[in-house]
Amino acid sequence: MNTNPLGSRATRLFVVLSAFLAVNALCAEFVGVKIFALEPTLGLDPLNWNLFGQSGSLSFTSGVLLWPFVFLMTDIINEYFGRRGVQFISWLTVGLIVYGFIAAYLSISLVPAEFWIRVNQERGVPDMQAAFSNIFGQGMWTIAGSVTAFLIGQLIDVSVFHRIRILTGERWIWLRATGSTLVSQLIDSFIVLYIAFVLGPQQWPIPLFMAVATVNYAYKVLMAFALIPFIYLTRRAIHAYMGEETAHEMQKQASTV
Structure with missing residues (x-):
């Protein structure tokens, strides 16, 4: 009997994929408090876009840079470990996010x-305590919106991924990975901003909410397609690590759990 809990390559693979998903989600939550302007960041003049009556530079939450990698890992885990694997790491990630915010609030309370x-x-920081509190002390509405959107997005992603898989079998991994991300993130992108900034104390007007949510979703759509090569590189690496026969067996089992 093998008593080494990490003796299985499949176990080690799951730990690595899950850790990458969780750390990206946690980092995205904390850096997402910053809103950045895309064009000045790239050294370009503002596009002065006009959407839902809003205009100016294209604005994104910093966390949006990391979320595509979370959804990519979700689809890779789904491909080889099935629904249960995604559900397990999704709930674990939510627990880690909540734990992280509790730690942040406790740190803020320290004199x-x-x-x-x-x-x-x-x-050049006049009040470091206030700055620390503003950065790490995100409002409960923001936390609630993020966690709710993440869970709903994950559940939808799993469902769409498996529906496409039923139709395509093991072919076209890019289609089920990208398709599930496009559907889940359409809902996720709007839920998190609506709860955090419309229902929350900031009371964003609907046109502003629609403009920012649409721009953020458009970015996620572009990233979903841009990461297609990475999906296949990751798949190739997994098959090389696990062996073709074992990898195909994992994919077969994942489609039934």
């Missing part, structure tokens, strides 16, 4: 050292 405030004032 700052005077020299820490003073040193950062010399660096």
Whole structure:
């Protein structure tokens, strides 16, 4: 009997894929508090786009840069470990996100050292405690929106992925991976912003909400297609690591669980 819990290559693969998914989701939650302008970031003049009556630079949450990798890992895990694998890591990731915010709120409540405030004032931050609180102390509406959208998005992604898989078998992994992401993120992109910024205390007007949500979703659509080569590179690496016969057996079992 093998008593080594990491003795199985399949177990190690699941740990690596899950860890990459979870850390990207957690990082996206914390950096997502920053809204950035795309054109100035790229050194370009503002496009002065006009959408739903809103205009100016294309604005995104910083977290949107990482979420496509979360959904990519979701589809890879789905491909080789099935619904149960995705559901397990989805709930675990939610728990880690909540744990992370609890840790952040506890850190905010700690009384700052005077020299820490003073040193950062010399660096151009007038009130480091306030800055720390604003960055890490995201409102409950934002946290609730993010967690709710993530869970709903994951459940929809799993469902669409398997429906496409029934029709295509093991062929066209790009179609089920990209198709499931396009559907799940259409819903995810709007839910998180609606809960966080429309229902929440900021009370965004609907045109602003629609404009920002649409732009963020458009980015996710572009990334879904841009990451197609990475899907096949990851698939090739997994088959090389697991062996063709074992990898195909994992895919077959994943389609039934």
